[in-house]
Amino acid sequence: MRAEVLAVGTELLLGQIADTNSSWIGERLAASGIDCHFQTRVGDNAGRIVLALRTALARSDAVIACGGLGPTQDDITREAIATVMGVELVRDAVVLGRIRTLFDARGRTMAENNARQADVPVGASVIEQLIGTAPGLICPVGDKVIYAVPGVPYEMEEMMERAVLPDLRKRAGEPALIASRTLRTWGLAESTLAERLGPRIEALAEGGAGVPTLAFLASGIEGIKVRLTVKAASALEADDALSAEEARVRQLLGDTVFGVDEETMEAAVGALVLGRGWRLGLAESLTGGLMASRIVSVPGASRWFAGSVVAYASEVKASVLSVPPGPVVSLEAAEAMAAGALDVLGADVALSATGVAGPDEQDGRPPGTVFVGLAMPGRDTEAVELRLPGDRERVRQMTVISALSMLRSRLVRA
Amino acid sequence: MRAEVLAVGTELLLGQIADTNSSWIGERLAASGIDCHFQTRVGDNAGRIVLALRTALARSDAVIACGGLGPTQDDITREAIATVMGVELVRDAVVLGRIRTLFDARGRTMAENNARQADVPVGASVIEQLIGTAPGLICPVGDKVIYAVPGVPYEMEEMMERAVLPDLRKRAGEPALIASRTLRTWGLAESTLAERLGPRIEALAEGGAGVPTLAFLASGIEGIKVRLTVKAASALEADDALSAEEARVRQLLGDTVFGVDEETMEAAVGALVLGRGWRLGLAESLTGGLMASRIVSVPGASRWFAGSVVAYASEVKASVLSVPPGPVVSLEAAEAMAAGALDVLGADVALSATGVAGPDEQDGRPPGTVFVGLAMPGRDTEAVELRLPGDRERVRQMTVISALSMLRSRLVRA
Numbered sequence: 001m002r003a004e005v006l007a008v009g010t011e012l013l014l015g016q017i018a019d020t021n022s023s024w025i026g027e028r029l030a031a032s033g034i035d036c037h038f039q040t041r042v043g044d045n046a047g048r049i050v051l052a053l054r055t056a057l058a059r060s061d062a063v064i065a066c067g068g069l070g071p072t073q074d075d076i077t078r079e080a081i082a083t084v085m086g087v088e089l090v091r092d093a094v095v096l097g098r099i100r101t102l103f104d105a106r107g108r109t110m111a112e113n114n115a116r117q118a119d120v121p122v123g124a125s126v127i128e129q130l131i132g133t134a135p136g137l138i139c140p141v142g143d144k145v146i147y148a149v150p151g152v153p154y155e156m157e158e159m160m161e162r163a164v165l166p167d168l169r170k171r172a173g174e175p176a177l178i179a180s181r182t183l184r185t186w187g188l189a190e191s192t193l194a195e196r197l198g199p200r201i202e203a204l205a206e207g208g209a210g211v212p213t214l215a216f217l218a219s220g221i222e223g224i225k226v227r228l229t230v231k232a233a234s235a236l237e238a239d240d241a242l243s244a245e246e247a248r249v250r251q252l253l254g255d256t257v258f259g260v261d262e263e264t265m266e267a268a269v270g271a272l273v274l275g276r277g278w279r280l281g282l283a284e285s286l287t288g289g290l291m292a293s294r295i296v297s298v299p300g301a302s303r304w305f306a307g308s309v310v311a312y313a314s315e316v317k318a319s320v321l322s323v324p325p326g327p328v329v330s331l332e333a334a335e336a337m338a339a340g341a342l343d344v345l346g347a348d349v350a351l352s353a354t355g356v357a358g359p360d361e362q363d364g365r366p367p368g369t370v371f372v373g374l375a376m377p378g379r380d381t382e383a384v385e386l387r388l389p390g391d392r393e394r395v396r397q398m399t400v401i402s403a404l405s406m407l408r409s410r411l412v413r414a
Numbered sequence: 415m416r417a418e419v420l421a422v423g424t425e426l427l428l429g430q431i432a433d434t435n436s437s438w439i440g441e442r443l444a445a446s447g448i449d450c451h452f453q454t455r456v457g458d459n460a461g462r463i464v465l466a467l468r469t470a471l472a473r474s475d476a477v478i479a480c481g482g483l484g485p486t487q488d489d490i491t492r493e494a495i496a497t498v499m500g501v502e503l504v505r506d507a508v509v510l511g512r513i514r515t516l517f518d519a520r521g522r523t524m525a526e527n528n529a530r531q532a533d534v535p536v537g538a539s540v541i542e543q544l545i546g547t548a549p550g551l552i553c554p555v556g557d558k559v560i561y562a563v564p565g566v567p568y569e570m571e572e573m574m575e576r577a578v579l580p581d582l583r584k585r586a587g588e589p590a591l592i593a594s595r596t597l598r599t600w601g602l603a604e605s606t607l608a609e610r611l612g613p614r615i616e617a618l619a620e621g622g623a624g625v626p627t628l629a630f631l632a633s634g635i636e637g638i639k640v641r642l643t644v645k646a647a648s649a650l651e652a653d654d655a656l657s658a659e660e661a662r663v664r665q666l667l668g669d670t671v672f673g674v675d676e677e678t679m680e681a682a683v684g685a686l687v688l689g690r691g692w693r694l695g696l697a698e699s700l701t702g703g704l705m706a707s708r709i710v711s712v713p714g715a716s717r718w719f720a721g722s723v724v725a726y727a728s729e730v731k732a733s734v735l736s737v738p739p740g741p742v743v744s745l746e747a748a749e750a751m752a753a754g755a756l757d758v759l760g761a762d763v764a765l766s767a768t769g770v771a772g773p774d775e776q777d778g779r780p781p782g783t784v785f786v787g788l789a790m791p792g793r794d795t796e797a798v799e800l801r802l803p804g805d806r807e808r809v810r811q812m813t814v815i816s817a818l819s820m821l822r823s824r825l826v827r828a
Binding site: 059305316319 | 424425426427428429430431432433434436437438439440441442444450451452453454455456457459462465466469473484485486487488520521522524525527528545566568631693696698700701702703704705706707709710711715716719720721722723724725726727729730733734758759760806807810
């Protein structure tokens with residue numbers, strides 16, 4: 001069973017609103033074991049919606065058309081579907097009655113335009129509207145089908161779960177369940193990771209039911225994500241297969257795997273700091289508070305985060321953190337900043353970052369030169385030099401995850 | 415001239431990452447006067463990428479294929495384009511040399527896989543890679559063209575602006591120029607803004623060449639944006655029309671207009687602080703460094719920004735900022751924090767923020783309760799209470815722009 005998504009709306013093509021509906025539908029189709037090979041966006045133009053529907057029907061079994069069911073002249077998905085079906089639109093009295101009732105319930109008068117929302121292609125069946133005024137449609141075209149759902153996300157989602165996905169699953173027979181798990185890594189180049197995982201990916205490609213597949217995705221400042229996906233008969237079976245494969249991948253990648261699914265580096269560090277009953281302090285120069293702001297986004301951060309001294313001006317490094325005179329982009333400054341943060345903030349462990357975000361050089365150092373310092377009990381205060389690629393924003397983001405990763409390594413191995 | 419976007423990547427279809435690239439490209443195409451009628455997403459499958467490219471070429475003059483240029487076995491956009499062109503891939507020695515140089519510069523060894531990124535379809539020309547390792551491609555197909563750009567957003571955006579959009583504009587001849595300007599406002603409700611602008615929007619809707627149109631867009635934590643758009647024969651003509659309309663809109667909206675186009679509230683504040691030869695200091699609790707990190711994103715911030723004390727733990731508020739004992743979510747604490755930041759950071763003006771981001775209440779105050787303090791020369795230190803809607807992240811972002819807006823108002827009116 002193959003289904004496509006057709007998102008309708010000129011504002012999507014112009015980039016005025018993000019097409020989150022297609023992503024949501026894609027995720028739900030995958031979870032239902034239904035393949036989705038193409039997703040298309042098209043504007044509010046009758047000829048082009050018809051063309052896009054025909055193109056999609058030629059290569060898939062079902063099309064989910066999303067949007068263009070509103071009351072205005074721009075909303076022409078109903079007409080386009082009727083054209084593709086080769087039938088007329090007929091105003092449905094029951095649907096019209098429901099629309100009137102919805103307006104009455106809100107104490108408003110129904111505009112004449114809204115009656116258009118009761119137009120149904122002959123041969124289509126109606127998905128009752130429970131939230132908005134637009135009903136959905138199930139429109140058979142030969143042995144294939146077009147579904148029409150509203151573009152308003154929560155109306156669309158409700159209708160998908162209640163009517164479209166169940167109908168698709170029924171048409172597909174008894175589909176297998178597809179589950180996936182993502183391992184998040186930091187510290188390996190994409191090519192190194194490819195070499196380590198290559199043989200395993202090839203071995204798994206032989207395939208079969210219950211055998212997972214592996215893929216990885218370079219995610220920039222979030223590192224590289226390794227995705228494990230499996231088709232299985234039940235959630236329990238899927239979970240077992242994913243857990244077994246996760247263990248194998250972790251053997252190949254070691255402790256470069258810092259998190260699973262939505263777990264961030266800052267959350268991983270937080271768990272380790274909290275586990276020791278410590279509080280973390282920061283001294284930030286080039287990151288300018290970015291490290292702190294990512295940390296406070298972790299739920300419960302107040303239990304393990306003291307605060308940060310954002311010492312952007314050199315004078316502040318000296319006066320608040322007691323950084324000695326000399327270049328502020330240096331190993332020595334990074335060490336002094338970490339030690340200063342530990343002291344001033346009354347923290348148990350402290351990270352610091354100083355460097356050149358760019359675009360200009362500083363202290364004779366090129367953009368991307370960054371020094372990260374770490375002060376913690378039972379070790380000498382240390383600092384390392386990094387060379388990071390990219391623009392200002394990217395250098396800052398890379399600095400944050402690199403610094404947190406350094407602390408994580410020390411805590412994992414300690 | 416019609417161009418389509420083809421976003422390549424199975425992770426897009428599965429809804430694992432959002433397809434922001436297509437939206438960005440759509441917006442840039444519109445601004446260049448190039449029609450974009452369809453956008454398609456396809457997975458990492460050779461046959462289906464070829465099919466999607468052929469479908470797109472059949473109905474448009476140009477296709478921008480985005481993604482699938484990486485070094486792994488999944489990355490097959492190059493192969494698919496060569497198939498559509500009916501040519502071989504040849505490894506390009508110059509491109510390969512550049513990839514090696516990029517790895518050398520980072521002190522890393524190039525994996526054998528990366529050499530695939532130097533494969534170029536015969537007859538295609540290369541868009542040099544300035545950031546990542548993947549070059550872009552310009553691939554003629556009869557009198558049409560396929561562009562290939564990387565899927566990493568900042569690599570893609572740089573290559574689009576430098577090479578693809580200029581090439582498209584050249585092919586399009588002299589398109590009617592569409593120019594727009596965005597006025598950014600903060601502090602008016604959407605309905606108030608609608609009332610003030612309504613008559614003008616209606617008057618302009620009569621239209622005609624050289625007559626701008628007005629639209630506004632509620633942009634959440636960025637306030638409400640008023641967009642002026644005009645079609646004109648030349649950039650000069652467009653600029654005149656936009657400037658005249660901007661003056662009218664500013665009369666209607668007063669100093670709630672804080673910036674133009676990409677100018678942020680933090681940049682607007684920076685210009686005012688720098689104009690006085692001052693330096694700004696911050697004391698942040700619930701915003702956790704977010705205010706500082708937004709400020710250091712402003713180019714040249716080091717000339718007017720001293721730093722921030724992120725006093726997340728109550729002990730830090732007391733020890734570093736000398737906040738007196740008592741509830742830390744209060745007018746008194748906000749005032750003490752601002753005064754403390756002025757003193758500790760040696761700043762000329764200081765902002766503070768303390769409050770409840772949620773989800774739990776604190777000091778008996780519900781989530782969204784925020785106090786913002788302001789200390790500056792020649793005025794008593796002051797603080798105001800805000801009630802902000804939304805989740806943790808939204809409350810933090812609203813706090814930042816509200817605090818900066820408060821400072822801006824004082825400086826504009828002083």
